[in-house]
Amino acid sequence: MKKVLSVCLAAGMAVSMLGGTAVTVMAEDAKVLTLAQHNSKESTNGQATQVFVDYVNENSDTIQIEPYYNGELGGIQEAVEGVVMGTIDITHSSFAQLSSLYQDMEIFSIPYLVKNGEDNKKLMDVDNNPVLSEILDAFQDASGLTCFGTTASYEARQLTCNFEVKTPEDLKGHKVRSITNDVYTLAVEGLGGTPVPIDWTETPTALSTGTVEGQENPYSTLVSYQLWDCQKYVMETNHIYDSAVGVINTSLWDSLSDDDKQVLKDAQKAMADWTYTSQMENQEEYRQTCEDNGMTIITEEDGLDIDAFKARTDELKSEKYAKYQEYFDRLDEYLGY
Numbered sequence: 001m002k003k004v005l006s007v008c009l010a011a012g013m014a015v016s017m018l019g020g021t022a023v024t025v026m027a028e029d030a031k032v033l034t035l036a037q038h039n040s041k042e043s044t045n046g047q048a049t050q051v052f053v054d055y056v057n058e059n060s061d062t063i064q065i066e067p068y069y070n071g072e073l074g075g076i077q078e079a080v081e082g083v084v085m086g087t088i089d090i091t092h093s094s095f096a097q098l099s100s101l102y103q104d105m106e107i108f109s110i111p112y113l114v115k116n117g118e119d120n121k122k123l124m125d126v127d128n129n130p131v132l133s134e135i136l137d138a139f140q141d142a143s144g145l146t147c148f149g150t151t152a153s154y155e156a157r158q159l160t161c162n163f164e165v166k167t168p169e170d171l172k173g174h175k176v177r178s179i180t181n182d183v184y185t186l187a188v189e190g191l192g193g194t195p196v197p198i199d200w201t202e203t204p205t206a207l208s209t210g211t212v213e214g215q216e217n218p219y220s221t222l223v224s225y226q227l228w229d230c231q232k233y234v235m236e237t238n239h240i241y242d243s244a245v246g247v248i249n250t251s252l253w254d255s256l257s258d259d260d261k262q263v264l265k266d267a268q269k270a271m272a273d274w275t276y277t278s279q280m281e282n283q284e285e286y287r288q289t290c291e292d293n294g295m296t297i298i299t300e301e302d303g304l305d306i307d308a309f310k311a312r313t314d315e316l317k318s319e320k321y322a323k324y325q326e327y328f329d330r331l332d333e334y335l336g337y
Helices: 002-010 044-059 076-085 096-100 103-109 117-123 130-143 182-191 200-209 219-224 250-255 258-292 306-320 322-335
Strands: 014-018 021-025 031-036 063-068 090-094 145-152 158-161 175-178 194-197 214-217 233-235 243-249 296-298
Touching: 031 044, 031 076, 044 063, 044 219, 044 258, 063 258, 076 090, 076 096, 076 243, 090 096, 096 103, 096 182, 103 130, 103 182, 103 322, 117 145, 117 258, 117 322, 130 145, 130 322, 145 250, 145 258, 158 219, 175 182, 175 200, 182 194, 182 214, 182 306, 200 214, 219 258, 243 250, 243 258, 258 296, 306 322
Parallel strands: 031 063, 031 090, 175 194, 175 214, 233 296
Antiparallel strands: 014 021, 090 243, 145 243, 158 214, 158 233
């Protein structure tokens, strides 16, 4: 906070106190852009966002980022809608959450699309992946939003519950929190559970009260939110490698100078590099932290039937997403599968 404040002051910002509330007054040549992040600042996603914020604020005298954490500006989908309406300037969203504006975006959040983090990074290479470039161009034309960069996760989402799960049958009839999006509900169905869409800000409470019995997220999230307080088992299903897109309203984007646009692109790259490297370097530590706090990790060596989860998911994909088969084939060829 001190670092950000010093940058703001250097850019000509004055802070006064009115009724105990800090009011920020910007210099005329500094444009303040609001950024919505539904996670806490201390979480891994929040730290990644702060990398983006700090980069912009330290490298531009003409634009400054004002971040809002903990869903203060709304949940995941509300943040996207806010950017569309212009009430929020910037957010980072999964591809699936952006599919409400252009449906084909959900392809990049489909379960079991890639096999590992390295392939996910390759998947998000917009300069070399023609399918990604094609769909992002179409999304921008349809949505009124501009994508200024992508972020690929090294780590995968894992299933957690208070009981052991080794096959989809073990999860049958059990309620599992899902992101409020069709692709993520399909992911839970593919794992065998009954999806209950709940915004993340409400999920820890829902788990503690028994409204849902499980959820799915990467290890970094399990650690950031200490989910061992309400979940005892981690099943290494590795079902989705999340990717995110930085988006801004196109009218606002067009009003920025070329230098400002480049700063945002460079900040996104800094955020993407930090995210991928941090997850790669800390994955085993995250995993060990979960075990040290009493979580039992179930792997294929313990009898976790990954093939059964994939088969169930593929069955659902063929029913609901057959229209994307050409895209899937092209992506498999690009990834060398």
